[in-house]
Amino acid sequence: MPTDRSRLIRRIVPLVLIVAALVLITLSVRAEAAVGPVQRTWSDTTLPLHEVARRATRPVRDAVAWFGDLRTARIERDRLVAENAALRDQLATQVLATQDAEELRGLLDYVRSDAFPALGDFSPRAARVVARAPSAAVQSVVIDAGAAAGVQIGDPVLAGVGDSARVGGAALVGRIATVGDRTATVALLSAPDSAVGALVAGRRGADGILQPSAADPSVLVMGFVRRSSVVRGGDRVVTSGFLGPRGDVASAFPRGLPIGVVSEARQSDTDTYKNVLVVPWIDLAAFANVVVLTREPS
């Protein structure tokens, strides 16, 4: 049974210790000059104890460090994987952008150069293809230039030929069919209702209307070509830029724009006209950058 004395001790001792602790704190703070050397002496004297404790806890510290390093390595790895993926995307985008920029620059330079047929009232504007219908039945693409850039319905649209030394850096792919403020639709030469006035360069009288072939969408057919004209495979086909005798009917396209190359000229004994098969310079399913010839000044 606890006696009165033991109860008293139980109450007094903690209070005495708390008071002693408070006194020590006060002394430590106010008499730092006296207490400081004691602490420093103790610290120097017990340095071997610290060493022993460090050695004794070394396995624990190594284990914790191992787990810590593992966790850090995992976090770093995840971060680097994400960064790697982002950088790969960035690189792909940059490469594509550089490629597009070079292609566009080449297109514009060519169109502005002396090698390109005289543009007259037309001004070239570069644009990118932003959408292309996956269906083969829809022969149009959407570009990222619209009315705000001066694009109008009917404007001719060219795309880069790339490394064709004979033709140069651009060829006709279609014309503007619809215009929005910032985008426009290009009806390709292979569209069912496409019709372009064309002529075979260097062949007198070999001109006609270029339309898509019903049998083969990769080939165009130039109809209404005089039977007497001479057309050979490999001849270049360009826009005729025709103008009616009274000046009231004019082609939408300026004269001399490259279109393609003759693959075959067909004619039967009974046909009134010759049919010339033309392969376009540009693969109409594969171009990404265009130049629109607008009638507004750049």
Next chain:
Amino acid sequence: MSVVEVRPPVHEEMQSASSRKRRVLYPFAAALALVAAVYLQVALAVDARLGGATPDLVVLVLLGIALRWGPVGGAVAGFAAGLVLDLAVVQPIGGSALILVAVGWAMGYLLQRGPGGSLLSALGVLAAGVLLRGLLDLAAAAIVGTPIVDPLTQAGTTVVGAFLTLIVALPILVLVRRRRVDPPLAIPVAAASDDATVELQPEPTSGAG
């Protein structure tokens, strides 16, 4: 046939000598354990933190002392441990002593008032001791004006520390409970009495009928 009475020789003297040895040895061992706990904990705190916390070995030893000597023993041990800790880490003397006095006393009080000497109650008191220490540390830092990162983060660290302390304490407490031997002379007796006697049957002589 005769019954031979055998008394355990000098039982009382041995018991009092052993109890004197215990009265000297146990406090000495407790003091050693306390100093070792302080220095081990300081060494762990250097670069062996898990979730920012280390197991609170000092409070664990205080639990053992409070189990043996009650709240007064816990308070005295807490005071001593606090002094050693403040000297070991070269900070104003008395701050840790003040906190650990309260922790040691509180643990002793809870153990006495609690449901008895079960392992679960000891672990519960230990967890309470670690959490109380964390809370008092926060309060002391707030009073003194020591900038702390974030009270919530500190509280989280304290909880992690309590959890780590319980993990370290569990095998130790289980071991201590299994190895307890009381009293030191394990003579089987028929009744609980100091005048223990044991009846032995003599060996039968040859030719006895």
